[in-house]
Amino acid sequence: MHHIVYQSSAVGLPTTAELKFLLRQSRANNQRLHITGLLLYSNGSFLQVLEGEAPAVRQIYATIQADYRHTRVHTLADGPITARVFTDWSMGFQTLSSEDYLRLTGYINPFRSTFLDAHLPDIDEGMLILLKTFVVNEGYQL
Secondary structure, eight states, rough: OOOOOOEEEESOOOOOOHHHHHHHHHHHHHHHHOOEEEEEEEEEEEEEEEEEEEHHHHHHHHHHHHHHEEEEEEEEEEEEOOSOOOOSSSEEEEOOOOOHHHHHHHHHHTSTTSSSSSSSSSOHHHHHHHHHHOOSOOOOOO
């Protein structure tokens, strides 16, 4: 198993309808490639965890990096994992308050001087559990 965690900025501020479309599209693509994960959104910023077989995860991530709806895509973690954390979610989703998003991204901000020294930092399982707590279930609606 492999995971990639990234942060990006939306191009413009997506409407609720645009976010719903993005979520439906993500879930369909992820189910097709057996990818699980979670997408968090707050005021024009995304944080996403993708889990699955390395080639599939890298394929989806390359698509995201080229997607016109994303800018400033920063990889926060890219590496092997022992097991999926989001086993039941083709794409869990939650909008966050600005405060929660800043707290979460502050914890994993790769531009902080005290962030992990590795070039491709691993986010520990405790952090993934914290991410998981932001989503009640995959059926969450905007």
